[in-house]
Amino acid sequence: MAVAARNENYFLTTLDAAASWIRANSLWPMPFATACCGIELMATASSRFDLARFGAEVMRFSPRQCDLMIVAGRVVMKMLPVLQRIWLQMPEPKWCISMGACASSGGVFDTYAVVQGVDRFIPVDMYVPGCPPRPEQLLQAIIDLQEKIKRGGTLTGVEFERRKNPEGPPPFDPQELKRRVLRQEQIPRGRMMKVNSDGTERDRRDGP
Amino acid sequence: MTVLESLRSRLGAEAELSYSEFRDNHRVVVGARWAYAALDHLKNEIGYDMLFELTCADYLYYPDAKDRFGVVYGLLNTRTGERLLVKTWVNEPDPALQSVVPLWSGANWLEREVFDMYGVRFEGHPDLRRILMPEEFASFPLRKDYPLRGRGERHNFPVLARADG
Amino acid sequence: MPLELLDPLAGPTVDEKDYLWTLNFGPQHPATHTTLRLILTLDGETVVKAVPDIGYLHSGFEKLGEDLDFNQYVTIADRKNYISPLANEIAWHHAVEKLLGVDLTPRCKYLRTICAELMRLSDHLLCIGAVALDLGGFTAFIYGFIEREKIYDIVEHASGQRYHTSYTRVGGMQYDVGDDWIAKVRDFVKGFPKAYADITRLLNKNRIFIERTKGIGYLSKDDAINGGATGPVARASGVVRDVRKDEPYLAYKDFDFKVPCSTAGDCYARYIVRMREMEESIKIIEQAIENLPSGPLNLDFAGKATLPDKKAVYRSIEGLIQHFEIIMPNRGVPAPVEEVYAATESPNGELGYFIVSDGKHRAYRARTRPPSFIHFSLFPQLIEGHQVSDVVAVLGSLNIIAAELDR
Numbered sequence: 001m002a003v004a005a006r007n008e009n010y011f012l013t014t015l016d017a018a019a020s021w022i023r024a025n026s027l028w029p030m031p032f033a034t035a036c037c038g039i040e041l042m043a044t045a046s047s048r049f050d051l052a053r054f055g056a057e058v059m060r061f062s063p064r065q066c067d068l069m070i071v072a073g074r075v076v077m078k079m080l081p082v083l084q085r086i087w088l089q090m091p092e093p094k095w096c097i098s099m100g101a102c103a104s105s106g107g108v109f110d111t112y113a114v115v116q117g118v119d120r121f122i123p124v125d126m127y128v129p130g131c132p133p134r135p136e137q138l139l140q141a142i143i144d145l146q147e148k149i150k151r152g153g154t155l156t157g158v159e160f161e162r163r164k165n166p167e168g169p170p171p172f173d174p175q176e177l178k179r180r181v182l183r184q185e186q187i188p189r190g191r192m193m194k195v196n197s198d199g200t201e202r203d204r205r206d207g208p
Numbered sequence: 209m210t211v212l213e214s215l216r217s218r219l220g221a222e223a224e225l226s227y228s229e230f231r232d233n234h235r236v237v238v239g240a241r242w243a244y245a246a247l248d249h250l251k252n253e254i255g256y257d258m259l260f261e262l263t264c265a266d267y268l269y270y271p272d273a274k275d276r277f278g279v280v281y282g283l284l285n286t287r288t289g290e291r292l293l294v295k296t297w298v299n300e301p302d303p304a305l306q307s308v309v310p311l312w313s314g315a316n317w318l319e320r321e322v323f324d325m326y327g328v329r330f331e332g333h334p335d336l337r338r339i340l341m342p343e344e345f346a347s348f349p350l351r352k353d354y355p356l357r358g359r360g361e362r363h364n365f366p367v368l369a370r371a372d373g
Numbered sequence: 374m375p376l377e378l379l380d381p382l383a384g385p386t387v388d389e390k391d392y393l394w395t396l397n398f399g400p401q402h403p404a405t406h407t408t409l410r411l412i413l414t415l416d417g418e419t420v421v422k423a424v425p426d427i428g429y430l431h432s433g434f435e436k437l438g439e440d441l442d443f444n445q446y447v448t449i450a451d452r453k454n455y456i457s458p459l460a461n462e463i464a465w466h467h468a469v470e471k472l473l474g475v476d477l478t479p480r481c482k483y484l485r486t487i488c489a490e491l492m493r494l495s496d497h498l499l500c501i502g503a504v505a506l507d508l509g510g511f512t513a514f515i516y517g518f519i520e521r522e523k524i525y526d527i528v529e530h531a532s533g534q535r536y537h538t539s540y541t542r543v544g545g546m547q548y549d550v551g552d553d554w555i556a557k558v559r560d561f562v563k564g565f566p567k568a569y570a571d572i573t574r575l576l577n578k579n580r581i582f583i584e585r586t587k588g589i590g591y592l593s594k595d596d597a598i599n600g601g602a603t604g605p606v607a608r609a610s611g612v613v614r615d616v617r618k619d620e621p622y623l624a625y626k627d628f629d630f631k632v633p634c635s636t637a638g639d640c641y642a643r644y645i646v647r648m649r650e651m652e653e654s655i656k657i658i659e660q661a662i663e664n665l666p667s668g669p670l671n672l673d674f675a676g677k678a679t680l681p682d683k684k685a686v687y688r689s690i691e692g693l694i695q696h697f698e699i700i701m702p703n704r705g706v707p708a709p710v711e712e713v714y715a716a717t718e719s720p721n722g723e724l725g726y727f728i729v730s731d732g733k734h735r736a737y738r739a740r741t742r743p744p745s746f747i748h749f750s751l752f753p754q755l756i757e758g759h760q761v762s763d764v765v766a767v768l769g770s771l772n773i774i775a776a777e778l779d780r
Contacts, residue, residue, distance in 0.1 A: 032401060034408050034430055035776050036455035036537065039499070043525075046518040061403035076779075077362045078342045079408060079429045082400050084368055108449060111433030112349055112358025113341070120363065123370040132536050163370030171363040230711050231471050232620075258598050261714065265729045265738040271710065280727065282714060282742070286598055286612060289619045293714060314601030317750040325435075340428035340779055349436060356436055 020153025023067070023093060024146035026055040030066035030090065032083060035073030037100035040132040049135035054142050063089040068145070070138075071124075074102035076113045080121060087122050093157040095149070097126045097141055100133055107131060119168030211254060211292060212236065218249045235293045243296040244306040247281060251311050256283035256292060259308070262318035264326045268352040275299050277328055281308070298328060307333040325350035393421060398764065400429040403507075407775040409749070411764065418760045423753045427746075431779040438739025443469045443708075446739060448539045453741065453777045455537070456499045457492035459528065460719045462541040467622060468715035468726035469543055469736075473708055479666040481545050482624040487558065487661045488528070488540070489623065489717070490654040494565075495524045496720035496772070497605075497647040497654075504644065504769035505576060508585050513575050520568045523561050530554050545671025558662050565655055573648065586640035590755040590767035593638060601747045604722025606771055609646045610638040616718040627664075628657045640770040650720075708732055714742075721745060721772055745777040 029051075031041050045051045045059060060066050063086045075083055087096070098118055101107035104127045106116030118124060125148065128141040152159055212227040215236065219225065223246070224239035238246045250256045261282030267273035275297035283292045298305055307330035308315045319330045320339040327348040330336060338345065345361065347354050398411035408429035414422040437449050443466075450465040451458040463485050470477065477485070502517030525535040531550050532540040540547050576582050592602070594611040607614065615632040617625045633649035635642040686693050708730040716725035722744030729738040748771045755767050 036452055038407055039455055040536065043518060043522070046522075047515050048519065048522045061401070073407070074430070074432055076429065076431055077365070078431065079400060080365050082429070084366070086401060087368065088372075108452070109432045109437070111356055111436055112354070112362060113431050113433045115362055115365075120367065121365055122368050134535070161371050166367045166369045168367075171365065171367055172360055231474065231713055231715075233714055235712075259601055260603070260716075260723065261725065261727060261740075261742045263727055263740045263742075265712075265740070270729075270731050270737060280712075282725075282727075286614055289614070291714075312601065313596075313599050314747055314750060317746065318601075321746075338428075340431040342428070349433065352439075356433070356440055 016154045017150070019155040020150045023153060024149040027068040027095070027142070027146070028058045028060055028066045029056050029068045029070050030061065030063055030086070031059050031070050031072060032086065033070075033072045034075060034079065035102065037072035037103070037132045040135060041070060041072045041099065041138065044135040044138045049139060051139070051142070054139065054146070056142060063087075064091065066090060067094050068097065069094065070097045070099050071103040071118050071122075072099040074100075074107060074109055075115045075118050077115060078113075080115055080118075083118065084122060092160060093153070095125045095145060096122060097128060097138075097145060098124045099128045099138060099141070101129060101131045104129065117169065120171045121168070123163065123167055211250070214254060215246055215249060218253075219245055233293055234291065235295060237295045237297075240296045240298050240305055243279075243281075243294070244308065247283075247294060247308055247311060250283055250292065250294070254285075255287060256285045256290075258284040258286055259312040259314055259318075260284050260291075261293075262308075262315055262322065264322045264328055264350075266326060266350065266352045277303050277326060279305060279322065279328060302329070303327065304329040304331055306331050307336075309333055324348070327351070392416065396761070409773060409775055409778065411752075413761065413764065415761065418762075420756050420759055420761060420764065423756045423764070425749060425752060427749065427775075428779055430775045432776075434780040435738075435740060438736050440735065442735050443543050446736070447541060448537070450741075451537050451539060453743070453780065454496070454719060454721060454724070454745070454774050455776055456774060457496035457720050458537050459488045459540060460492040460496070460717070461724065462539065463489050463492075463623075464715075464717040464719055464724045465726055466541045466543060467717050468713065468728050471715040472711065472713045472728050472730055473543065475544055475672060477544065477623075478669050478672060479624070480668050480670050481672075483661050483665050484546060484550065484670065485541065486624045486628075487658055487665075488531075490657045490661075491524050491527065491558075493654045493720040494651055495521050497651050500720075500769065500772045501572065501576070501644060501647060504586075504640075504766065505582070507765040507769050508582060510576065510579075510582065513572055516568055516571050516575070520565065523564070527554070527557050527561060530557055542671070549670045555662055555665065558658065562655060562659050562662065569648075569651060569655075576644070577648070583641060585763070586644060586766050586770070589640045589759055589763045590770060591639050592751065592755055594636075596751070596754065597638075600751045602722070602751060603747075604718070604720070604744055605643055605646045605650060606722065606748050606751075608632065608634040609642040611636040616716050616723055620716070622717060624661065625657075628660045630654075630657050640766050643770040708734070712738075716742070719744065721774065721777070722748065741777075741780055743777045743780060745771075745773045745775075746780075749773050749778055 033041055043049065051057060069087060069090060098104045102109060103118050106114055126141050126145045128137055130137050212225065215225055219242050223242040226237045228235050259281060264277055264279045267276055267278055277298045279296050279298060281294040283294060296305065305328060307319055317339060319333055320336060322328050323330065323336055324338040324340050325348060341349065393414050393416055396413045396415055398413055400408045400410045410426040410429065412424045412426060413420050434449055438446055441449065447462050447465055451462045453461045498517035498520050502514035505513035528538055529535045531554055532538040532547060592610045597607045597610040597612050611634065613634050618632055630653045633646050635646055710730060710732045712729040714725055714727045716723045724744055725742035727740040727742065728736045731737040752771065756764055
């Protein structure tokens, strides 16, 4: 994320760089661990894939004391207001990593209860694919986030104020409820469609 | 005396009882009005002291199904290790059964889940409300006429942009 | 659900006292049991009433079971009890194979038994680690996690994935294992007693641990049976039941192992039962790995359920057809129009599946009998009268996995 040219003098840009460097190397994660990715998050924090060497050992579970929210695991619609509330409780500057397929896009759970990607409702800075992602992937995400912070960070956090529009996919797309699994769409329609008694077609998978 | 004979003698012939076996499951079907009495007899007289399962299935699209909801109780006799599956049928409108919470305290949450997912009410249940879905959810998700992806409830939330935080 | 509380005092026993206050042990909290919520009514530090509020991870697993194949659903099934994934897969396919009426090859039975016992170790190590972590002993957690990393390595060697492996299939497993895997398991078995001794030395006679768990969360035998408890929770209360011994499945008949039970019924008893179960699991793995039968792993099963050998795929037309037919959605394993319940002894308790089939290649209803759900319903009676700080001890000892709780 590039910072637009501002009328800043040398002193403040160096402060910006220093502040970003400090913030990047001491990210305190707030693990919003809901499901299986939470266990991989714990595994990343334990001794084999030590997260502490990146400055992120202190997993404070209080949002007021953290600056990195790692959404690990699927978020269901009952949990989403809780997620939003915790995001709002975190003080600036803050970043969000969406860990795992379920947090990034709903994952395997394309069902009535699971939010298809938390980026529809909260702003996400880094996505980690995988189900669950290997600890090395999460470490790479933290390293990339550190790069991102160092590249564009400011002392006062102005770069966040510019992001006024929601960046994720729109929350509701009526077409998605009718969308079949990709593999099914690739099958020639003849196999999947049955003919009703009045000549119209219906999808075999919707009922007998 | 087998379980079936014992139940028949207790409930009478009109209780719509039938018995079958499949693989190593023993199954008994009983009419809805006699379900509580049958379970009471099975627990207190025959000795099936643990309820290990209480679930329901919606037979709307099932071939040759006469009733819609089949509520299944799974009973276990911890002394002999025998299992028994007791099934009752309930129908729309207003599917209702008598609650077995007085017999087994573990049935409390299991019945709440059946209510939440299917809409089958249990009379006499101390606290029948939704357990897994949010309270204000309006449908019964596991019914066959409710689509897998829902009807748009999952994305009905406000969106936070970065500057709002 | 909106974040106003349900009225916690509106229960069957309501005491209108002014000095009682409510604490929300919310869905986001440090105790490593992820998303469950407790509304505690407190009198100072003592818990007068605890109302659990669950559903914060309900993802529609059972609805997905009606949409996915028997072989596809294993990917969903193993995301339930996510600290012992292979155990869920074994339970799912145990139920499916019972429905279809197939019997496995001896090699497959032994391999699945080894995997199930490895998962039992994995689950108990994490449960004990989590209890220790919640009570402040971070070291036991790390010891547990190191051993679990070794188990992950073994599972990754066999199936390609550390975690949600989707390793079992109807009638067999996805890949066969070779001698290097067997050597790996042998090394693990040799190295485990040291880690076990470390955790034992750290916790078993630790005065702080004992004082925080002995006498806390007492579950009587009658309450356990009435509440439907199974597994280590029930065995610690004196209910002598284990599906591996009472209704043997897979290869458990061939092995010599004991089932530890206790009559104390408190958190410390549950901890001891889990520790002893780990010892027995290592014995089973040792016996199984020495006697692993050779021979085919997967069943032929009318050629419809398992992926054929790659040589057959490339060299014969039948192998090629079978390879594609298994993946295609409208060919599959023909199932009888029946319903079946089958249970296995998962590390958490009795994990059973009730499958209703209408003859298609997917289940009509795939219900999971979740041990965590049933154990969590016992929680309010266990915590009454104890302090707030005992909430985490009891919660940890029950081993509540939110994904199994909510499905």
